[in-house]
Amino acid sequence: MNWRGFYTLFAKEVWRFLKVTTQTIFAPVLTVLLYLLVFASVLSEHVQVYPGVTYASFLIPGLIMMSIIQNAFANSSSSLFQSKMTGNLVFTLLAPLSDLEFFLAFVAASVIRGIVVGLGVLVAAMWFAPLTMHSFWILLGFTVLSSATLGALGVIAGLWAEKWDHVAAFQNFVILPLSFLSGVFYSVNNLPPFWQQLSHFNPFFYMIDGFRYGFFGLADSSIGLSFFVVSLSLIAMSVLCLWLLRIGYHLRN
Amino acid sequence: MSHAINIAKVHKNYGNLHALAGIDFQIPQGSFFGLLGPNGAGKSTLINTIAGLTYASTGTVEVMGYDVRSQWRQARKSLGVVPQELVYDSFFSVIEVLRLQSGYFGYGRENYPWLDELLDILSLTDKANASMQNLSGGMKRRALIAQALVHRPPVIVLDEPTAGVDVELRKMLWEFTKRLHNEGHTIVLTTHYLEEAEALCEQIAILNHGQLIALDKTQTLLGRYPYRLLRLSLSLDFTLPTLPEALQSKVQSFELGELVLRLHREQDPICGVLECLRAANIPFLDLRTEEPGLEEVFMQLTSDREILS
Numbered sequence: 001m002n003w004r005g006f007y008t009l010f011a012k013e014v015w016r017f018l019k020v021t022t023q024t025i026f027a028p029v030l031t032v033l034l035y036l037l038v039f040a041s042v043l044s045e046h047v048q049v050y051p052g053v054t055y056a057s058f059l060i061p062g063l064i065m066m067s068i069i070q071n072a073f074a075n076s077s078s079s080l081f082q083s084k085m086t087g088n089l090v091f092t093l094l095a096p097l098s099d100l101e102f103f104l105a106f107v108a109a110s111v112i113r114g115i116v117v118g119l120g121v122l123v124a125a126m127w128f129a130p131l132t133m134h135s136f137w138i139l140l141g142f143t144v145l146s147s148a149t150l151g152a153l154g155v156i157a158g159l160w161a162e163k164w165d166h167v168a169a170f171q172n173f174v175i176l177p178l179s180f181l182s183g184v185f186y187s188v189n190n191l192p193p194f195w196q197q198l199s200h201f202n203p204f205f206y207m208i209d210g211f212r213y214g215f216f217g218l219a220d221s222s223i224g225l226s227f228f229v230v231s232l233s234l235i236a237m238s239v240l241c242l243w244l245l246r247i248g249y250h251l252r253n
Numbered sequence: 254m255s256h257a258i259n260i261a262k263v264h265k266n267y268g269n270l271h272a273l274a275g276i277d278f279q280i281p282q283g284s285f286f287g288l289l290g291p292n293g294a295g296k297s298t299l300i301n302t303i304a305g306l307t308y309a310s311t312g313t314v315e316v317m318g319y320d321v322r323s324q325w326r327q328a329r330k331s332l333g334v335v336p337q338e339l340v341y342d343s344f345f346s347v348i349e350v351l352r353l354q355s356g357y358f359g360y361g362r363e364n365y366p367w368l369d370e371l372l373d374i375l376s377l378t379d380k381a382n383a384s385m386q387n388l389s390g391g392m393k394r395r396a397l398i399a400q401a402l403v404h405r406p407p408v409i410v411l412d413e414p415t416a417g418v419d420v421e422l423r424k425m426l427w428e429f430t431k432r433l434h435n436e437g438h439t440i441v442l443t444t445h446y447l448e449e450a451e452a453l454c455e456q457i458a459i460l461n462h463g464q465l466i467a468l469d470k471t472q473t474l475l476g477r478y479p480y481r482l483l484r485l486s487l488s489l490d491f492t493l494p495t496l497p498e499a500l501q502s503k504v505q506s507f508e509l510g511e512l513v514l515r516l517h518r519e520q521d522p523i524c525g526v527l528e529c530l531r532a533a534n535i536p537f538l539d540l541r542t543e544e545p546g547l548e549e550v551f552m553q554l555t556s557d558r559e560i561l562s
Contacts, residue, residue, distance in 0.1 A: 002326070002357075002359055004356055004359045004360070004361060005356065005357045005358065005359055007356070008356025008357050011356075012353050015344075015345075016344050019344050020344075083342070086340060086341070086342070086343070087336070087338055087340035088340045088341055088342045090334075090336055090340060091340075091354055091357075091400060092357065093305070093306055094304055094305070094306070094329060094332070094334055095329060095354070095357035095358055096326040096327075096329045096357070096358060096359070097357055098326075248308060252305070252306055252307060252308055253307060253308070
């Protein structure tokens, strides 16, 4: 294992998004605050999802996880695709880095981006509503597993894409709908039976549900099932991603 | 092990396109090797295969004895590649790019003095903290060369390093590559400037349509060309139709009173040509002979293949 090589690529990917924090951290935090401002102020008086939990409080964990998901995906997909398009990825491909080291570096950087944006949203949102913490380890576990899953999916999208339009399509037609329809703004138990059933096939639902459990100790699904589905998603994405890297898909052909 | 690069029966297919058709040759350690060929000949595909950026359909490539597929880590450590295009990461400065590249190869701070030396050698010290995107084309080219050398590779591939650079930078790059060669590095150069290959390379391989059509020492390759040129300065009232019939087929060019004849070394003695001119009462003001350049050899070899195919 080329540990220093792995660490350098990881550090480079983190360094890259820290060089443009307005775009990579502050903009997503602001977006979430606007959601919170609009939805929480309009609906707080009318909606209560869990007993003893205000709608604004209910909303915050979902919005944090949605930011983590979207930013973890954006980090690996945009960085990899940009390097591919500008051609400077060639220097990474010429280096003695294995597929696993390459994969882990991109995914770990996505996890860091997810955590930084998640913390930013949390700190900003705490001014809007009181939050409890049921289990720090569950919060951390779901943050890492979810952002790693989306980091791996971002690498897959970055490999697959041949133009920026493809990356945008992945973001707009896969990530955005799945994250919006995963119970960020509502409890899936309030949906009609068909949509309720359908939601249970969306892995993002389990990411948000498990994360919310970490705050309130309450969730739509069982925490064990959420943990299992999110872990399985990470394994599936990782296996697919490593296989694509192994065959040099859109990289070494 | 005496080969820096060993290419064995390499084929590369892109669908129906046979980009490399059974390439098989070796590049000796410590040599200055030229890889030539017209556009689309397969040079870039071959370099990418050597660098592990493209996988061969069949056949094997070794760098310093390491198979680029099964022993890729050692093979990549042995190779430095300067790509043809000016590719760079706009997020980072020159020194940051070099330190990152050095880190990918497993080096830490202990390698920083070498990186500083590289910047000095390539006259980039005062641009160390400048963003890559703010450098001129020539500086970017030099930064790419530094990037390829961060791990002191024994084998260096320069893919058209002087394409589109000014005369001064070209001269500087020539001197730099000669210096690397004198220090014991194996240099593999692809170029469109044939006089560059002629001046620098000890050995040359010519590719055409994915096949190796020539591989020899530069001087031997030049010697294989059976022609030489006779350049005659004629009076301004000379016209081409007045040239004797026997010489008409040997005319290579005629411009501004200068006639260039392409003569076969054995079949066209110069004294015979001069006799012919004297008999036709065509006086000349000056004459000189020229040995063929790589350009003539290259043109003949590639056109022979065109005719055969």
